[in-house]
Amino acid sequence: MKKITLSATLAAGLAIFAGSASAQVDLDAVLNVEGMDITTRAPAADFLDIDEVISGWVYRTKETQALQMDDFENPGMIFVDIAMDDWNTVDGSEGKSCASCHTDGPAEFAGLRAEMPRWNEEKGSLFNMEDYINLMRVEYMGAEPLKWAKPRMDAMVALISLQSRGDTINVAIDGPVSDIWEQGQELYFTRVGQLDMSCANCHEDSYGLMIRADRLSQGQSNGFPTYRLKNAKLNSIQARFKGCMSNIRAEPYAIGSEEFRALELYVASRGNGLSVEGPSVRN
Amino acid sequence: MAEDSKPRVRVPRSATAGEAFEVKTLISHKMESGQRKDADGNNIPRSIINHFSCDFNGENVMQVTLHGAISTNPYFQFEAVIQESGTFTFTWNDDNGSVYTDSKDITVG
Amino acid sequence: MQLTRRDTLIMGAGVAAVTLLPLPSLAGAWEDAIAAFTEGGEIMDGGIELTAPEIAENGNTVPISVSAPGAVAIAVFAEGNPNPDVVEFQFGPLAGAQSGSTRCRLAGTQNLHAYAKMPDGSIGHTVVSVKVTIGGCGG
Numbered sequence: 001m002k003k004i005t006l007s008a009t010l011a012a013g014l015a016i017f018a019g020s021a022s023a024q025v026d027l028d029a030v031l032n033v034e035g036m037d038i039t040t041r042a043p044a045a046d047f048l049d050i051d052e053v054i055s056g057w058v059y060r061t062k063e064t065q066a067l068q069m070d071d072f073e074n075p076g077m078i079f080v081d082i083a084m085d086d087w088n089t090v091d092g093s094e095g096k097s098c099a100s101c102h103t104d105g106p107a108e109f110a111g112l113r114a115e116m117p118r119w120n121e122e123k124g125s126l127f128n129m130e131d132y133i134n135l136m137r138v139e140y141m142g143a144e145p146l147k148w149a150k151p152r153m154d155a156m157v158a159l160i161s162l163q164s165r166g167d168t169i170n171v172a173i174d175g176p177v178s179d180i181w182e183q184g185q186e187l188y189f190t191r192v193g194q195l196d197m198s199c200a201n202c203h204e205d206s207y208g209l210m211i212r213a214d215r216l217s218q219g220q221s222n223g224f225p226t227y228r229l230k231n232a233k234l235n236s237i238q239a240r241f242k243g244c245m246s247n248i249r250a251e252p253y254a255i256g257s258e259e260f261r262a263l264e265l266y267v268a269s270r271g272n273g274l275s276v277e278g279p280s281v282r283n
Numbered sequence: 284m285a286e287d288s289k290p291r292v293r294v295p296r297s298a299t300a301g302e303a304f305e306v307k308t309l310i311s312h313k314m315e316s317g318q319r320k321d322a323d324g325n326n327i328p329r330s331i332i333n334h335f336s337c338d339f340n341g342e343n344v345m346q347v348t349l350h351g352a353i354s355t356n357p358y359f360q361f362e363a364v365i366q367e368s369g370t371f372t373f374t375w376n377d378d379n380g381s382v383y384t385d386s387k388d389i390t391v392g
Numbered sequence: 393m394q395l396t397r398r399d400t401l402i403m404g405a406g407v408a409a410v411t412l413l414p415l416p417s418l419a420g421a422w423e424d425a426i427a428a429f430t431e432g433g434e435i436m437d438g439g440i441e442l443t444a445p446e447i448a449e450n451g452n453t454v455p456i457s458v459s460a461p462g463a464v465a466i467a468v469f470a471e472g473n474p475n476p477d478v479v480e481f482q483f484g485p486l487a488g489a490q491s492g493s494t495r496c497r498l499a500g501t502q503n504l505h506a507y508a509k510m511p512d513g514s515i516g517h518t519v520v521s522v523k524v525t526i527g528g529c530g531g
Contacts (some may be wrong), residue, residue, distance in 0.1 A: 078309055229453035230530050302490050339486050345487050345492065346481075351497075360457075361494060
């Protein structure tokens, strides 16, 4: 595993500063959503070079944090409502809705988000939530697959993710996914783009510091899909990867590409021990 | 956009006569401010929810005039006080003439 | 026309100066907006509270709350926005308090003003400064 120094990052031109006194991080802030305590700090997995994994929620201002602590304040929940309508809407050649088969409602998927992405034995490939949703739509409903990183898909991912809120992220990295996981790890530490930066430069070497006017987090994916104040909509994990790559002036991989699938697996596994938060609220 | 605007409201199921309680509303709407330009440099015309009203049994609780500076997915929180059981009605008026409504029953015990 | 390095620097400085001044660029629009609400009522400091974050993490969604006991209406104006109008709350007979919260857009670091209209037509006023952070990756 490559280690890259912070000074090299500074030289790359994206300035990272120690935080100003006016906006200190409160590592002991407690995330309680609708009476449920959510784990925002946990011991890091053995394969990581950091001691502790920390949810991105911890690094936001108290106003942004508050938006996630009440399901009514959380604007991401509006899209969960919209997805619930979609859940009950018949679509495709088979005349079925999600509800036609899943008679116990989205709650049938409690726990699923905590293991995503994971190996689908039957299909012989790595599956994330979007893959499962489209598999159901195409094979059982006879409906068109939903486009990834678009509002309808992101809302459905949020609805399914919500069923696992508070569950401990437990993504498998061995067995059939081990090669993909290795590829994801390689990508995480590979410098790309005009600013010549890797994921690790910010999210492993510099979390907690300021990047211009923003507080860097560990770039954990446990809160996705995330309602961002910046674009006032739900954002998928891979759409966020694309945004990060654009920020470092790299040519982003395509959403749904082999690279982003591998990276999603690796990044998800870095959050093992944290809680599912989706839909979370970030800046 | 009209078909995508989905309201959410939170009102307690029951209240005590004469005691104020909290009401929260949220509606999905892009709230295009009229200040943005498209890729060709043309102004994107304003398209917002410009008015919100909360009423109870035909009497007004609060009205809000919204401008382009109100964030996407407009949120309001305010307080109401009632004397008898009845129905809250919530009305959002869109620049395009659409009207979105929601209602909630409440019992005064 | 060929731009020298010096010309470019001067032009850049001009742009920077304009960008850094959070003053209402259209003073007329600002006064008109306030006057439309106050309707000539006597303006006094106080009688109204405006709560906003000292530092807003994103100018797109800034939570604000206003409260003015006894007011018939409260309006909020943003000094540094292209259009100063933000929101106006009008309280009906069933309002449990003369208060309200919403989320607004701020174009940059600036002052937010809140005015409360009292039943006698007089106006309460307060101002709060909000720093808006711009230029980050979003965590």
